[in-house]
Amino acid sequence: MNNTLSELDKRLLNDFQRDFPLSNTPFADLALELGISQQEVIEKLRSLAERGAVSRIGAVLRPKQMGASTLAAMAVPKSQLDQVARLVNGYPHVNHNYEREHRYNLWFVVTAGDEDELQYTLQDIEQHSGIPVLSLPMLDDYHIDLGFELQWD
Amino acid sequence: MIDASAASSTQYESLLDKTAIDRIDRRIIAATQTGLPLATRPYHLVAARVGIEPNEVMVFLRRMQELGIIRRIGVIPNHYALGYRANGMSVWDVPDEKADELGHKVGHLDFVSHCYRRPRHLPDWPYNLFAMVHGRSREQVQDKIAQIALLLGESIRGHTVLYSTRILKKTGLRLT
Structure with a gap:
């Protein structure tokens, strides 16, 4: 992927991870900064999204701002x-699920409308799998999220 | 109609009760969670979906940023597709009374993408500080984790790294 990216692609991927303009024509603002046309910006971003290099252009929410959530682990x-x-992925409440190298080998994030629904979902997973679920909700968040500087090699 | 560039969000807040704001916030987040439309006037399209004015979309988004509900708005690269294939969840057992101070230090390292305090579950799970590190290889991740270890120093009572071996599900945050 990376060796097919132009310098312009790399700037689009790296330079606008935050402070995306809240203006009537935000892509025109980017275009001005990059010295290309608005249409080029939109087409380049569309192409990067189609190739999978861009997940989306949008908001990163601070966790736990809406509803209830936890990081869950199972051995x-x-x-x-x-x-x-497959069982865990079947819940619409689960948005990330990773296999990791550890005795606790299944790690997933569960998000629900409120605490009751969250607890109910965790219990439901335990009942259907017969395996205890470790719930590790976030207590404090120490990260200042600015996006991170991409390195290309 | 409110001019997003002129009206402060607090001014705007007084115009609506809190429940109404929450409801509109949620609708804006729901309408944008798969991404802003790639169009010349993206907020206008979001406004049409939510049923409010375009400038109101911008005011609400700015307000959610000020309140910390939204951390940032921007281009979200797919790190995995860009070659960041190694993902190490480093977990540390540090004294509770030092967790805040140490957590802030680790959370400010530019290569750490998430840093949280979480509860222990003794005896199975003694770790209370989590720091996620991404890299192009495990060696890169290990180097970065060594820097965290150096920073935490004598406060470390135990630690390990859990590398991901498979992504089984990954979707954007959904409102339920």
Whole structure:
């Protein structure tokens, strides 16, 4: 992917990770900064999105601002991992699910409208899998999220 | 109609009760969570979806940023597609009374993408500080985690790194 990216692509990916203009024509603002046309900015971003280099242009929410959420972990026997992963992925409340190298090998984020719904979802996963769920909700957030400087090599 | 560039969000807030704001916030977030439309006037399209004025979309987005509900608005690169394939969740057991001070230090390192305090679950899970590190290789991630270890120094009572081996599901934050 990276060796097919132009210098312009790299600037579009790296330079606008925050402070996206709140103006009538934000892409025209970017265009002005880059010295190209608004249409070029829009087409380049569309192409980067189609190629998978851009996830989206939008807001990054601070976690826990809306509803309730937690990081959940399960120690799943290897033989049951795919089956339990499918079960967990089936919940619309689960938006990230990773396999990790550890006794606790399944790690996923559960988000719900409120605390009751969250607890209910965790219990439901435990009941259907027969495996305890470790719930590790965020207590403090120490990160200042500015996006991070991309390195290309 | 409110002029987004002139009206401060606090001024605007007085015009609506809090419930109404929450409701509009949620609708704006729901309308933009898969991304702003790639069009010349993206906020106008969002406004049409939400049923408010374009300038109101901008006022509400600015207000959510000021309140910290939104951390940033921007181009969100897909790090994985761009070659950041190694992802290490470093977890640390540090004394509770030092967690805030140490957490802020770790959270300010530019290569740490998330840094949280979370509860321990003894005896199975003794770690209370989490720092996520991404890199192009495990070696890169290990180098960065070594820097965290150096920073935490004698406060470390235990730590480990959990590398991800598979992404089983990844979707943007959804409102439920």
